[in-house]
Amino acid sequence: MSVKMSNEMKLDKFTVKQLAEIDACTRCGNCLDLCSAYIGSSDVSISPKKKMEKLKKAVDARYNIFYRLFRKKKLSEKDLEAISKAAFDCTMCSRCEVNCHINIKLKDMWLKLREILVDSGKYPEILDMMRTRLINSHNVSFDTNEGRTNWIQQIPDLPENRYIKEKTDVIYFVGCVSSFSPRVFKIPRSIIQILNAANVDFGLLGDEEWCCGFPLLSSGFKEDFIDFAKHNIEKVNKTGARYLITSCPSCYHMWKHTYAELKLGIKAEFEILHVVQYIYKIVKEGKLILKPLDLKVTYHDPCDLGRNSDVYDEPRNLIEMIPGVKFVELENNRKLATCCGGGGNIEAVDKQLSENIAQIKAREIIKTGVDIAVTLCQQCVRTIQQALKKENSKIKAMDLTELILESISGAQI
Amino acid sequence: MELNTISLWVILGVSVFIFFFGFFYRISIWLRGEEENKDDKSLKKSRLGKFFRYLGVFFKGIFSRRFAGIVRSFFMDGIVHRNLFKDSILKWFIHIFMFWGLSVFTLMTILHVIAIALTPNGAVLDSAGWYIRVFGTLENNFTAMLLDLSKFAILGGAFIAILRFFFLKKKLKSVELKDKSAGVIISIIVVFSFFYEASFLAKFVPLGKAVFAPGGFILSRILFYLGIKWIFLPELFFYIYIVLLFLFVSYIPYGKYSHMVFGSIVAVSNKLGSEQKNKKETKD
Numbered sequence: 189m190s191v192k193m194s195n196e197m198k199l200d201k202f203t204v205k206q207l208a209e210i211d212a213c214t215r216c217g218n219c220l221d222l223c224s225a226y227i228g229s230s231d232v233s234i235s236p237k238k239k240m241e242k243l244k245k246a247v248d249a250r251y252n253i254f255y256r257l258f259r260k261k262k263l264s265e266k267d268l269e270a271i272s273k274a275a276f277d278c279t280m281c282s283r284c285e286v287n288c289h290i291n292i293k294l295k296d297m298w299l300k301l302r303e304i305l306v307d308s309g310k311y312p313e314i315l316d317m318m319r320t321r322l323i324n325s326h327n328v329s330f331d332t333n334e335g336r337t338n339w340i341q342q343i344p345d346l347p348e349n350r351y352i353k354e355k356t357d358v359i360y361f362v363g364c365v366s367s368f369s370p371r372v373f374k375i376p377r378s379i380i381q382i383l384n385a386a387n388v389d390f391g392l393l394g395d396e397e398w399c400c401g402f403p404l405l406s407s408g409f410k411e412d413f414i415d416f417a418k419h420n421i422e423k424v425n426k427t428g429a430r431y432l433i434t435s436c437p438s439c440y441h442m443w444k445h446t447y448a449e450l451k452l453g454i455k456a457e458f459e460i461l462h463v464v465q466y467i468y469k470i471v472k473e474g475k476l477i478l479k480p481l482d483l484k485v486t487y488h489d490p491c492d493l494g495r496n497s498d499v500y501d502e503p504r505n506l507i508e509m510i511p512g513v514k515f516v517e518l519e520n521n522r523k524l525a526t527c528c529g530g531g532g533n534i535e536a537v538d539k540q541l542s543e544n545i546a547q548i549k550a551r552e553i554i555k556t557g558v559d560i561a562v563t564l565c566q567q568c569v570r571t572i573q574q575a576l577k578k579e580n581s582k583i584k585a586m587d588l589t590e591l592i593l594e595s596i597s598g599a600q601i
Numbered sequence: 602m603e604l605n606t607i608s609l610w611v612i613l614g615v616s617v618f619i620f621f622f623g624f625f626y627r628i629s630i631w632l633r634g635e636e637e638n639k640d641d642k643s644l645k646k647s648r649l650g651k652f653f654r655y656l657g658v659f660f661k662g663i664f665s666r667r668f669a670g671i672v673r674s675f676f677m678d679g680i681v682h683r684n685l686f687k688d689s690i691l692k693w694f695i696h697i698f699m700f701w702g703l704s705v706f707t708l709m710t711i712l713h714v715i716a717i718a719l720t721p722n723g724a725v726l727d728s729a730g731w732y733i734r735v736f737g738t739l740e741n742n743f744t745a746m747l748l749d750l751s752k753f754a755i756l757g758g759a760f761i762a763i764l765r766f767f768f769l770k771k772k773l774k775s776v777e778l779k780d781k782s783a784g785v786i787i788s789i790i791v792v793f794s795f796f797y798e799a800s801f802l803a804k805f806v807p808l809g810k811a812v813f814a815p816g817g818f819i820l821s822r823i824l825f826y827l828g829i830k831w832i833f834l835p836e837l838f839f840y841i842y843i844v845l846l847f848l849f850v851s852y853i854p855y856g857k858y859s860h861m862v863f864g865s866i867v868a869v870s871n872k873l874g875s876e877q878k879n880k881k882e883t884k885d
Contacts, residue, residue, distance in 0.1 A: 207631040212867035291871035
């Protein structure tokens with residue numbers, strides 16, 4: 189990993205609470221067995237425990253009176269490089285904080301650490317490329333934002349407005365991966381067909397939809413992230429929508445939690461739901477009829493939807509509402525679900541590590557003996573599909589919305 | 602027991618000063634950090650300004666409807682350490698024995714040292730105030746027993762920790778070397794304290810009274826049969842034990858051991874913070 193290096197870390201960018209947490213961490217090692225990156229690499233230096241140890245060392249080297257009197261006063265370049273590697277070799281899955289005895293908000297800590305490392309110029313160079321791409325084209329792909337709705341071509345009976353309306357009841361925020369990655373075009377297409385089947389008045393933002401900003405925030409570029417958040421809220425407010433639905437868990441988490449917490453000076457005037465919550469709602473209202481499918485299915489909780497947003501029941505309820513479907517839980521589920529390896533920009537920074545983590549997930553899925561592994565994240569679908577293929581498994585990985593579409597159309601997979 | 606009261610006040614005073622200096626120095630490091638609502642321009646950015654604001658938040662919490670929740674969280678997260686209990690009963694036992702053992706042992710030692718320093722010529726008379734009669738001598742059942750129990754708890758915790766370490770497959774999941782060294786240091790202090798107790802009981806206390814300090818009593822019998830003369834030993838062991846203990850405790854805020862003090866504070870504060878956040882989100 190090539191890392192940019194310059195001045196010292198700006199440790200005073202940590203919040204008061206975070207600096208207290210660094211002191212309070214007992215480094216008991218409970219987080220070790222939960223850390224996806226550590227499990228995937230067996231490299232203890234990137235584990236949460238070691239990261240906290242390094243942070244304590246960094247804070248002490250800068251401020252601690254004992255260090256200043258008797259030990260070295262500055263971290264070496266090697267120490268800094270190790271901190272940077274540990275910070276960016278993280279999937280941001282937040283599994284490490286599930287079992288923390290002193291309730292440390294570790295994910296917030298890692299996000300802030302990345303922000304500090306970016307500020308100090310100590311981050312993988314490849315992230316610069318991603319940032320430039322996002323700032324210029326407002327999406328994570330190499331395409332211009334005009335291509336955001338190219339996936340829509342295959343939709344049957346496509347209206348002339350291509351669902352881009354000035355006023356609408358529901359806005360479907362598609363997200364970058366669904367919009368630009370052909371491998372998962374099926375997901376937004378399924379969602380549109382489901383919404384049409386339920387006669388929902390919905391619309392898209394088209395090229396006015398910008399990336400939710402998650403890749404920027406999770407890479408430490410918080411200042412740039414704010415522009416993206418403001419733009420998106422403004423555009424959706426203009427449509428007068430009552431609901432905003434997203435199919436990407438990270439977009440959902442950004443909209444539902446991060447945008448609200450940041451006090452951007454602009455308020456979202458609509459309810460934010462993940463697609464699964466909205467579909468569950470309309471199924472309960474009787475607007476969609478689910479037909480039988482003879483399948484054995486398991487469900488992978490995406491980190492940003494499950495652990496980070498507490499959405500666990502709706503997907504399981506929906507799966508179990510499909511007649512004929514036998515649902516099997518993964519060994520690690522809900523709060524303890526393992527990461528798919530696609531989070532935290534880790535694919536860009538350390539592809540091998542991302543693949544190792546995905547491989548562990550694939551093996552866990554294979555153990556269940558299911559026909560299909562469903563999830564609710566296009567990134568998870570992508571990584572799990574690839575990993576299952578590598579394991580020569582016949583299990584299909586798909587989004588739950590694809591399964592719902594199969595069910596309402598009465599098709600057999 | 603005749604001790605130089607000035608030396609006791611000096612040892613205690615210096616230790617308390619070093620401890621609290623370190624404690625507030627740590628807090629002053631935290632206060633260098635940003636605040637959650639850092640964009641609010643009306644807020645003072647100085648460390649002192651932040652300190653008083655947090656103090657205000659703390660007292661506002663105490664005198665509010667959240668009082669019952671704060672007390673509950675203080676008890677469950679600060680005293681019982683429920684997350685650890687849910688995770689592993691064995692680890693909880695080790696932790697509770699060591700943590701509460703050390704806390705009670707330190708507190709009782711401080712009270713004992715103050716009482717001795719307040720006692721003229723080291724003689725605890727029946728006419729002395731209740732504080733000196735209770736804490737000034739190991740002849741008092743309450744003081745003797747609490748000191749003994751806390752020491753047994755520490756040694757018991759250390760013993761289980763050693764056993765656990767040998768049976769642990771993944772050594773990485775064990776505590777760090779620094780924490781292990783803390784366990785060793787505390788155990789050494791406890792041993793010196795037992796020797797102080799034993800020599801004190803052998804020299805001053807009639808057999809019937811020593812029953813409330815079983816550790817010291819058994820040790821005193823062993824040493825007695827070895828034929829050791831007790832003339833100066835209680836004083837010597839007493840000084841070694843208090844100096845080592847106070848040195849250890851005053852170092853706590855400066856290094857890795859700071860989690861012993863701050864762990865519980867952060868656990869309670871984070872628990873209350875997430876409960877409040879959840880409530881707000883449900884309301885929204």
